[in-house]
Amino acid sequence: MSKHLTVFLIFPLFFLLLASDELNELIKCMVCGDTSTGFHYGIHSCEGCKGFFRRSLTQHESYTCSNNGQCDISLYTRNQCQLCRWKKCLAVGMSKEGSRLGRRSKRMIEKMHETIAKQRSFGDNTVVHQPAGFYSNHPELFNQSKYGGQPMSAGHPPSHMLPTSIPAMYPGMNSSFSMAAMMESQLGQAMANHAQSISTIIKQELDHSGSDREHSLSETSSISGLDMSPPGSVGRQSSVPGASEGSVNGSGNRGYGSDSMEQSPTISSVSLSKSHEDSASLNNMYIQAAMRAKEEKRMPQSVSEEITEKMSMIGRDGSKFEASMAGEGDLPMEAINKMLAAGQPVILIPRDMGSPESNSKDMIPPSPTVVVVQNTSKEGRDDHSTSRHRSKSASPGNEVSVSVADMASSQMKALYAGHRRTSEPMLRPEDNTHCSFLPHSGQGNQFFQFPGGFPPQQMPQGLSPQSSLLSHSPLLPMSQGWNPLSGRQHLPPSPLLSSGGQVMVPVSSSQHPQQVPLGPTAFLAQQHLKAEMHSPKPLPQHSPGDGRDCFPTRQSVKRQSPGKGHSDPNKTSKGSHGKPECSPDFSHLSPPQSFTTALQSSAPSDSQTPISKEKKMVIKEEPRSIPIDGDDIPDADPKSNDDTLEEYKLEGFNPEEPLTPELKKKLCKIIDCVNKSYHETCFYTFRRIIFLRERYFPFLGPDETYSHRLKNKYDHDCSKCPPPSGFPTSKDPPRELPDVLLPVDSGRMWQFFSSKFTSQITRIVNFSKMIPGFKHIDREDQITLIKTGLFEVATIRFSTVADTKTNMVYWWTTGDKFSLEDAHKMPLGNLFDLLFDFARRVNRMLLDDSEYALLSAVVIMSPDRPGLKNRERVKQLQLELLHALHYEVSQNHPGEHGLFARLLTTIPKLREIGPEHIRRLMELKIKSPGFQFPALHAEVFDLNNS
DNA sequence: TAGAAAAGGTCATGCG
DNA sequence: CGCATGACCTTTTCTA
DSSP states (O other): OHHHHHHHHHHHHHHHTOOHHHHHHHSBOTTTOSBOOEEETTEEEOHHHHHHHHHHHHHGGGOOOTTTTOOOOSTTTTTTOHHHHHHHHHHTTOOSTTOOOSOOOHHHHHHHHHHHHHHHTTOOOSOOSOTTOTTTTSTHHHHHSGGGGSGGGTTOOOGGGSOTHHHHHSGGGOHHHHHHHHHHHHHHHHHHHHHHHHHHHHHHHHHHSSBOSOTTHHHHHHHHOOOOSOTTOTTTGGGSTTTTTOBOOTTTTOOGGGOOTTTSOOOOOOOOOGGGOOHHHHHHHHHHHHHHHHHHTOSOHHHHHHHHHHHTTOOSSSHHHHHHHHHHTTHHHHHHHHHHHTTOOEEEEOOOOOOOSSOGGGOOOOOOOEEEEEEOOSTTOOTTOOTTSOOSSSOTTSOEEEEEESOOHHHHHHHHHHHHHSSSOSSOGGGOSSOOOOOOOSEEOOOOBOTTOSOGGGOOTTSOSOOOOOOSOSEEOBOOOBOTTTOOBOOOSOOEEOOOOOEEEEOOTTSOOOOOOOOOOOOOOOHHHHHHHTSOOOBOOOOTTSGGGGSOOGGGOOOOOTTOOSOOTTSOTTSOTTOGGGOOOOTTOOSOOOOOOBOOOOOOOOTTSOOOOOOOOEEEOOOOOOOTTOOOOTTSOTTOSOOOOOEEEETTOOTTSOOOHHHHHHHHHHHHHHHHHHHHHOSOOHHHHHHHHHHHOGGGOOOHHHHHHHTTSOOOOGGGSOOOTTOOOOSSOOOOSOSOOSSOOHHHHHHHHHHHHHTHHHHHHHHHHTSTTGGGSOHHHHHHHHHHHHHHHHHHHHTTTEETTTTEEEETTTTEEEEHHHHHHSTTTTHHHHHHHHHHHHHTTTOOHHHHHHHHHHHHSOTTSTTOSOHHHHHHHHHHHHHHHHHHHHHHOTTOTTHHHHHHHHHHHHHHHHHHHHHHHHHHHHHOTTOOOOHHHHHHHTOSOO
């Protein structure tokens, strides 16, 4: 229900609040995907493409392409090939004839939207990426693909077949516009299909593969008092027959060394992202949702009708919103206030349709953004929240809170500008108390919050003054950017804010915001995965005296005293660290052992599980430490003078509270559990990397950073426990790529990498299943969490093979290596820029395995994932993990007080990579129908079918 | 006629 | 140093 309501209000309210200027910021350039600055030469385009086209009108004949006209034109690559950019401009409908001066008439705009509405009758309610349709270069390809039989045949010829005079005849509805819409519908359908496949795979994987236990979880729960299980479920895992018998790791008994395309599972994914939303597709859902909302009478009828009426006015290019706003600019806020007054929370979810303002080349695809305006009690609020700041629409005791997670700047500006247009602000700057707000600092996005509320100039009218921290995610690092006393705004140091738009979503007050139908997480799976889905999967055995002993509880681990820093000459890079027996000598290893503990993970629904009350928590973070490797700090806003993250606010979590023995024990149990899971499902623990590096990459020599990572970290002896199934045992590197890749065999490399990347799926699924509390999450929520988090966890793991100083990838388990430059040459190669960017962020922190593990667990356990049924449950679990991560970081890095804050800033970065991956994969598929995808890519994505 | 919106001009910037 | 780029500005056209 709330899902529908959520969807229901998002788009109309959002766009109705926006002026055309702001709208342009939210619309992508149809050529490159950058932020559109308006309607230029017949299409929405950015200033760059506009200028390029203008110049090209006189000199395009001199353009050449060294890639046979096959260059991808994106925000990242648009300057690499003039010819292809020019072609792309033409393909999407740019033309001199399309030029138009002056305003567009209302009638024209309405006509345009009528056309849009017809296109929407396709019923596509899936998510797509750009309003411009990046397949416009090869529209004919749609007809050759499985996606080509729908809208394309509806009497709309490809754009390149349309006369260029069409835009002139009807500027608002040029050929490209129609074409793009249709293409997007097809893409959306394709992505929806992928999502379905992914869900199926994960579901099967959850059912049949891997360890179904949480390491010591039941024990942990009972011992440490973790309230992670529904009543009566404590100890369930341990009682499962065969739990000690070994189970099958989903990756089977194959390691990277035999991780061929025919064998290894292949999955890639994309986080659900607003970047894949589409106004057209969403509109249908809004309408449906509105109807359901009416039926279910979960919101005031009048509001429902009001919004429903608005929905019909929503258009793809935003022009309609101008019209709507012109006469009814404040109406959405009235609706919102009605809902707030009725005690209903309203969720504002920024749509991501923009791009960073600063440096387009550094632009990172947008990520999910959530703004929450919700009625909450004052309980648990920060002290800044006072009753004197009371919303006009909020009744006493039912105060309204506003929290913004991952807000994009231009979106925010646009939204608030739209609010400011309204006549009588219901929320005055002086009322600001606890609005959570994500300030902008140029790119990316972040979970930030102004403890003092919205800056006056950005305070949305109509939002409640009692804005206090409230989110379905405890991950709300609080910047001190807004000083409620001085009124000055200090941008936080490292938000990676992408621009985009906002959408508003009303939800039932009894429920958490449900998802906008965002883009699917896409997975590529290989054939053997399917086969293994139906058979028990082995897992490392943990009989008494074996590997379990390598994971002593935290209480037994003696840590180095704070302040010692990273260096300890007594410790070696071999991981001895005073414990020579921990040297990761795997030379003795026999082929992968059989695994135990094949558990069926039919996790009981925890919908009835009582949710513990949250405590107020504020983590004081001291200024970040100086980057160890001297690199720039990419997660810092170069425009900001304040380069610190001084405060993070995590709901229900106060690290300043005394660490009681009970709490410490609890956290240690969590750390142990996650750590074990990580070691069992990830080849690249740093001790293993050290071993593999010496064995397969001896020419590299030792890397001192590993000793930094390991010197005071988790006391784990890898030599005493079995490595994950498939870990290489050969003396020589089982290479899969030629020694010399000159010229680079891009296709082969891509296959190699995709197989490696996607082979992570089973391991990551198994890792997720072993996260404390995961098993007790609602079944569908489990799938949702994995689906949306898998790619992000895989990205985290990728950072362990990326040498960001030399821009090389060293695949430790096979002895293969390739450069970032080589990677660029393969399909989807540009994605590596994003992966490396993330790797740079995280690698400089010199984290240990335990921190990687906990970060991965936090990423998986994200309550802000679209579609979650029980966000509170997930939120609580993430809270525990965050607490554990904070504890672990503070223990491992006693001298780096800003590290935890910086570590959290990597999460929004992760959110940006997944959507871009799937977008590019689909683009590749449609633009290059002859491209031979790996078997499982093709199978999962249905890529080779036409 | 004011204001909106797009075309076209300008120039700082970065790159080869 | 020349050139391409793109952000910003001015001019032009059109609508309300």
